[in-house]
Amino acid sequence: MRQLVSYALIYLLAIASAALLATQSQADEGALSVRIGYLGYRPDPGPLLSNVIPEPNDAGERGAQLAIQDSNSTGRFLKHDYQLRSASVDSPEALLQAAQAQHAEGLRLFVVNAPAASLRQLSAALPDSLLFNAGSADDSLRSTDCLGNVLHSLPSRAMLADALVQFMAVRKWQRALLIVGQTPDDEAYAAALRRASKRFGVKIVAEKPWSFDNDQRRSAQADMPLFTQTAEYDVVLVADERGDFGEYVPYQTWYPRPVAGTQGLTPTGWHKTVETYGAAQLQKRFEALAGRWMNDRDFAAWIAVRSIASAVSKLRQVDPVAIQQLELSEQLPLDGFKGRKLSYRPWNGQLRQPIPIVQPRALVSTSPQDGFLHPVNEMDSLGYDKPEVTCRYP
């Protein structure tokens, strides 16, 4: 008898708890928790000649933080809760560990601000996740060596170079001297400039590697006029991604000509001087959050998180495969404050976007330039177009 009572009690308890669970899940209906991992690793650039103005060391992460705030503004009405888990580390090994730790917590959406080699490693280690590349401009990732679970929100070197050289073509700067720094990244940037020059009809009349094996009694500034004494050019192109010597080229060239590339007149994904199409409001929000100007990595991380949020708002779910499919469907216009709706190229996962061309304190132009036509989308005149991509994606 006593046993019967206790059974009945258990039975009643079970019913009660089931009912409780049911009400709870009803209350949470439609509620979503969207957890995004930010993985940052920037290798030490080594000793730099031009080190007066340091680069911010939280570039990228601050953009992702702002996008989480922006997305929660929609999320609070839809009961979608966006959270960022951040890891900024100082070695590729630590980055992989941080990624695996976040993955073990259940995260499947990541924004990665790291060099190409690290991105490849993470892409292979997290095959069931969707990664947004906000740190590597590497062209092979977008043309010969695609990563199936990666979308690129940072413009590729080819996009930057095409944007700049289109502008040069418009300004009729048809002859260029190309100066190339010593790192593989500088060589990759130079390769993108050569490719763009060929595409848009600019002639590279001379090319010189910057080795700084000049007379050591002279500073870089003093050496530059002699160094740039070559066949006549309309413009000097500089490939110096770290910012080692490039800042010393403007105003010191043998011929009095403009300087462009990684220094001087610069193509970039984002800059303080971008203000039209509502960009001023984004800049103000970012500056209030970070206390500094928003740069191209901040923007790449910001638009990556906003891409996720735009897809989640529409899909009402967080499945990485479904999100990637929607991003690549060209049916999800993204608002990037650049005057055009942005979308990802289905053939390599690159975010197509206008590229601002800036000098340090002003916007000079925005590419694609008028008149550079394309059968489908003028923005695809920048970077690797569909027929030029040899790898399979996604």
Added chain:
Amino acid sequence: MRRTLLSCALLLAAGNAAAATAWVSNEKDNSLSLIDMQTLQVTETLPVGQRPRGLLLSHDNKLLYICASDSDRVQVMDVATRKIIKELPSGKDPEQFALHPNNRWLYVSNEDDALVTVIDTETSKVIGQINVGVEPEGMAVSPDGKWAVNTSETTNMLHWIDTSTQTLADSTLVDQRPRFVEFNQDGSQLWASAEIGGTVTILDVATRKILKTLNFQIKGVHPDKVQPVGIKLSADGQYGFVALGPANHVAVIDAKTFEILDYLLVGRRVWQLAFTPDQRQLLATNGVSGDVSVIDVQSRKVLKSIKVGRYPWGVVVTP
């Protein structure tokens, strides 16, 4: 022959819109341009606060409210004397606003603060502030005064504010970067433009459900350049007009069937629209080309472009 017809139409239209005056805010000139609608010429240019954008008239047409965005205030101009008689504490960066049918409550979107500020225009006091999404922009109050609707550009939502309590009652997700909202004459429908989404969403006000989403296709214009902004609905319920931004066209829509009837070529980056009081003409401000296009509503023809100041933004017409 065609020319005679056109000038006839011009004369006819001008004759009927006797002595009406269009007021245009010039965003980068800190001024208003006044256009005599009979001669279609700029007759006066008045200095106002910094970066004037949204304009609206009191329901008796006696007062003109001006959003002076960079001065962080709303200025009130006496239409008769053309003098600024008052400045209202609008909150930061006012861009668009709407006046309640009681002619007192002004609903202002504060773009930088994610707020809607409600000001009593008689006492110049703030009577409410409502938290909305990021970058609030478009504002409209329903003809019965029950709803104030705000759009937030980054949050991509319409926020329904209950005017009896000045609190947020509901939010509706629409396409990317909603910029402008307009109720129809009887208040049964709300039209909302989405600049990046490239669409106009039409909602049923009673249920707050979406009735129709309009997509625009213009021959020879890339779809990316179709960026709907200003909307005006004719009082007879027949037409809707939508300014399509850098597509440089105004779409004409049958407001009953939601069919797109025509696209009218105007100036560059067309922004906002306003009817003349007799609803025979529609004015469109063209931000980049710095002019105002005059559209004849019945014939759906663009009659003239009138040069105004730099970056014309808002427009209203007094009888």
